[in-house]
Amino acid sequence: MEINTLDLLALISLVTVATALLVGGQGRGGWQLSLLYLLQLVVVASMVMMAGGEGIISTLQFSTVGESIGWRLDGLGLYFLLITVGTAAFVSFYMAGPWGEAYQRDGGSLRWLQVALATNVFTMLLLLASGDLLSLFIGWELASWAAFWMMALAGGIALKVALRYLIYAMVGAMMVFALIVILYGQAGSFGFDEIREASVQMERGTTILVLLLTVAGFGIKMGLLPFHLWQAPAYAETPGPGSAFLGAISSRLGLFAILLVLFRVVDGAWIELYLGFMNPQTLLAWIAVATIIFPTFTAMRQNDARQLLAWHGIGQGGYMLLGIAMMDPLGVAGGMLHIFNHATYQAALFLAVTAVIYRTQTSDLNHLGGLVVRMPLTFATMLVGIIGLAGLPPMNGFVSKWLVYRSLLEQGEVLLFVGAVIGTLGTILSVYKLLHNTFLGSLRLEHQAVREVPITMWMPMILLSGLILLTGIFPGVPLQWVAEAAASIGLPMPQFNLGGVIAEGGSLDMRVISGVLLSGFAIAALIFYGAGSSRRVNPLDNYAGGHFLYASNRYHYSNNFYAGLMHLIKPWYRGIFERLEQIILLLLAVIADLLQGLYLQRQPGRVALVVLVLLLWWSTL
Amino acid sequence: MMVVDLLIELLLMPLVAFLVGLVMVLWMRRLGARIQRRVGPPFLQPLYDVVKLFGKETQISHGVLHDIGIIMAMGGYIAAETLLPVPGMDGVAAYGGIITLTYLMMIPSLGLALGVGQCANPNGSIGISRALTAMLAYDVPFVIVVFGVAYHAGSANLIEIIDGQQQAGVAGWGLFEMPLLAIAGLITLQGSLGKQPFEVYVAPAEIATGPMVEMGGKYLGGLFVMQAFQFYTATVLYVSLFLGGGTNWIDLLLKSFLVLTIPVSVAYLFPRYRTEDLVRLLWKWPVMIGLLGVAFVV
Numbered sequence: 001m002e003i004n005t006l007d008l009l010a011l012i013s014l015v016t017v018a019t020a021l022l023v024g025g026q027g028r029g030g031w032q033l034s035l036l037y038l039l040q041l042v043v044v045a046s047m048v049m050m051a052g053g054e055g056i057i058s059t060l061q062f063s064t065v066g067e068s069i070g071w072r073l074d075g076l077g078l079y080f081l082l083i084t085v086g087t088a089a090f091v092s093f094y095m096a097g098p099w100g101e102a103y104q105r106d107g108g109s110l111r112w113l114q115v116a117l118a119t120n121v122f123t124m125l126l127l128l129a130s131g132d133l134l135s136l137f138i139g140w141e142l143a144s145w146a147a148f149w150m151m152a153l154a155g156g157i158a159l160k161v162a163l164r165y166l167i168y169a170m171v172g173a174m175m176v177f178a179l180i181v182i183l184y185g186q187a188g189s190f191g192f193d194e195i196r197e198a199s200v201q202m203e204r205g206t207t208i209l210v211l212l213l214t215v216a217g218f219g220i221k222m223g224l225l226p227f228h229l230w231q232a233p234a235y236a237e238t239p240g241p242g243s244a245f246l247g248a249i250s251s252r253l254g255l256f257a258i259l260l261v262l263f264r265v266v267d268g269a270w271i272e273l274y275l276g277f278m279n280p281q282t283l284l285a286w287i288a289v290a291t292i293i294f295p296t297f298t299a300m301r302q303n304d305a306r307q308l309l310a311w312h313g314i315g316q317g318g319y320m321l322l323g324i325a326m327m328d329p330l331g332v333a334g335g336m337l338h339i340f341n342h343a344t345y346q347a348a349l350f351l352a353v354t355a356v357i358y359r360t361q362t363s364d365l366n367h368l369g370g371l372v373v374r375m376p377l378t379f380a381t382m383l384v385g386i387i388g389l390a391g392l393p394p395m396n397g398f399v400s401k402w403l404v405y406r407s408l409l410e411q412g413e414v415l416l417f418v419g420a421v422i423g424t425l426g427t428i429l430s431v432y433k434l435l436h437n438t439f440l441g442s443l444r445l446e447h448q449a450v451r452e453v454p455i456t457m458w459m460p461m462i463l464l465s466g467l468i469l470l471t472g473i474f475p476g477v478p479l480q481w482v483a484e485a486a487a488s489i490g491l492p493m494p495q496f497n498l499g500g501v502i503a504e505g506g507s508l509d510m511r512v513i514s515g516v517l518l519s520g521f522a523i524a525a526l527i528f529y530g531a532g533s534s535r536r537v538n539p540l541d542n543y544a545g546g547h548f549l550y551a552s553n554r555y556h557y558s559n560n561f562y563a564g565l566m567h568l569i570k571p572w573y574r575g576i577f578e579r580l581e582q583i584i585l586l587l588l589a590v591i592a593d594l595l596q597g598l599y600l601q602r603q604p605g606r607v608a609l610v611v612l613v614l615l616l617w618w619s620t621l
Numbered sequence: 622m623m624v625v626d627l628l629i630e631l632l633l634m635p636l637v638a639f640l641v642g643l644v645m646v647l648w649m650r651r652l653g654a655r656i657q658r659r660v661g662p663p664f665l666q667p668l669y670d671v672v673k674l675f676g677k678e679t680q681i682s683h684g685v686l687h688d689i690g691i692i693m694a695m696g697g698y699i700a701a702e703t704l705l706p707v708p709g710m711d712g713v714a715a716y717g718g719i720i721t722l723t724y725l726m727m728i729p730s731l732g733l734a735l736g737v738g739q740c741a742n743p744n745g746s747i748g749i750s751r752a753l754t755a756m757l758a759y760d761v762p763f764v765i766v767v768f769g770v771a772y773h774a775g776s777a778n779l780i781e782i783i784d785g786q787q788q789a790g791v792a793g794w795g796l797f798e799m800p801l802l803a804i805a806g807l808i809t810l811q812g813s814l815g816k817q818p819f820e821v822y823v824a825p826a827e828i829a830t831g832p833m834v835e836m837g838g839k840y841l842g843g844l845f846v847m848q849a850f851q852f853y854t855a856t857v858l859y860v861s862l863f864l865g866g867g868t869n870w871i872d873l874l875l876k877s878f879l880v881l882t883i884p885v886s887v888a889y890l891f892p893r894y895r896t897e898d899l900v901r902l903l904w905k906w907p908v909m910i911g912l913l914g915v916a917f918v919v
Contacts, residue, residue: 370741372686372739373684383735392724392728392731393724393725393728398724402720402721402724405720406718406720406777409720409768409772409777412919414765414772414912414915417764417768418761418764418765418768421761421764425756425760425761426757428727428753428756428757429753429754429757432731432734432749432753435735435738436734436738436746436749439738440686440735440738440741440746441738441741441746442741443741500716505775505776505777505778505781506718506719506720506771506777506778507715507716507778508716508717508718509717512713512717513704513716513725516631516700516703516704517696517700517725517728519631519699519700520635520695520696520697520698520699520700520701520703521693521696521697521700522696523635523696523699524691524692524695524699524843525692527675527695528688528691528692528695528839529688531675531676531839531842532676532680532839533680534680534681534682534839534840535679535682536683536684537681537682537683539684539739539741540741542683542740542741542742542834542835543834543835555743556741556743556746557743557744557746557747557750558746561746561750562750562753562754564750564751564754564895564896564900565754565757565896565897567897568897568900568901
């Protein structure tokens, strides 16, 4: 039997899991794992280089009840896999050194964290390389459970919020299962091509059901509104680097599956369908915009750095879906590119926050401040990261959002456009609060002795920052991967070059834009520093309107940072989604109680009555 | 040869913007003086101010980021000018379009926010909280206006937007094609320039509780330069969107000063609002008018 690159990758991935079991627990011993992830990255990169056409089919296939199950990796899976493995490489490197030792001192098990990470990567490989609906379902379930494991590792609150995720994930899995049953019923096969052929003749009702199950079932993982409540707490409670991995890529699997089913498995005719009030495309776009706005403004209210980031993660997912829902070249490119861009800055930001926690033991935004003088590299990472997250030039987040805006502009979707921009502006406010409350303002007395994190931690952060900047200046590189991914599911792509996109009615060349921006900074710096030197004073040596700020009396304006705005929009936060969740849970509890009563025969008389009624009803049929 | 021409343009555009911006500052002061029956400052006063502030002997820095913030505030606008086409010079406008320009114009605000944050003065931070809230307020109607104009022109490229108006003649100006958007844009201008009644976030009258509290010498000078750039950028952009741009420099300057006169006159005639009033007002009137304007365009 000949072994191809996909088999090789799966093998290395499995070896990584085994190695994590063996040496994952040794703080500094984790370098073998980083090496293995790098090896995986090299294999994936070589696959990206040689990609095209049919994709790589794994020799690992088996058949059961007359159906063969197999794996194959095409452009779409490869794109997600590249991000997955890349993130894992950064994260494992970060985890392996002093951070891991500190984690173990605090009672955590580094070994299981490493194993969880490796398992996540392996199961995600299985999912991304699924070649039919059965292997898709297997991969989906395994990846969901692996993510749950990672979230629950910390125990306590983490376990509680992870269990909440599990409930959501199980509901999603039921929907996915129903979807697979329906599609199998249509085609009599699990194969993508067979289903695509059969789906052309699908009835209207069936098509709507398929659409609904796909978007809801997989959308839960993505944190699509109104299924978003689980995500932020669950990611925020995951041990530091783990949250960076989950936040960067894990929830994007939902988007992957939605793309795969809607554009590859099912025939594209669903786009033409009219639902009575709007078509599915518009509906998707509106769900996306709702997913952008609500979580972003919820993020702005958070007082914990990790919660804040996790909420933004949900909101940014909306941009990806919004772009793709436009289904024109610019929108697709923007939405798909945002997946990569988001992974880079979200990982950097989570790692930076983890670094702050490593030194200060807190991520409470009301108990930090002034750390820029103590942790300049971590600050730099967070600065680059938030500029990326907010989507300002010259970072990569700007490019993908620009593409989405341009697409909305071209289609004349003014309300969607305004919604997307409100999300961006809200993000700017929110991330400035994150940076300000952590790094700016006055340094607290207890943080006087804080130092920069060790090299094993700042190195991956700085490398990620470099990546955010470089892919911002040269977006053509990731756009090439996006093009392969879009081609494999038959979505259009705009014309692009190394610096950006060439489009009718306004192009973008980030080489030029970054060039003038950085030159502008350089000229301003020349003028500024040319005007003579300035005297550096103690940060506390400042003017406070007649009051004096003593060294023992720190005042950092952090709590309720946007007091004026909150005063205005507070009535809008009614927690309707929380209430919706509670109502559904209550209904479930009532039904479960009734069923349990039936099963345990608590009230035999009532059971007999129910059975009798059912029998009578049946007899009349 | 082409590259050299472009480089000269890229240097000239911010320089011209700076000089015109200084005259605009003077115009504002003179106008205010006339309304208040004063004489007003001499012609070179803004230049004296810049020279004085940059030349001060005592320059107080609260840290590297304090410096970088000011550099970003000036540098962001220097870069933005190269994307704003003026008569005879298109710069690099074709490489980014109006969406990029809109986002570049946010960089100076972010720079100011970073610089002030480093100063560790709670009053400065409160000022930034207000300034960013104000940005949230005025940028929403602003992007609606930008959207409407770009959609109407069928292009996000400013050069094409200006050319389209100039070819259509005066009746084809954005002002007459999209009067509602032009009104919304004008109200937005008042907010983005931070002029009365929306100037509370700049807090020029009570410096101790605003973002400027720790700014002196060349730090304040940098922000002064930023204000000059801001006057120029905002008014020239408005002229480009609604008044057909400038066919030549006299045309452009005439229109720009005319546009600037409106917010400045309003500023001297009206009192101020709180920031949350700003959100309420800007999200209501210009947004409504703007959406109505877009409805006509789409």
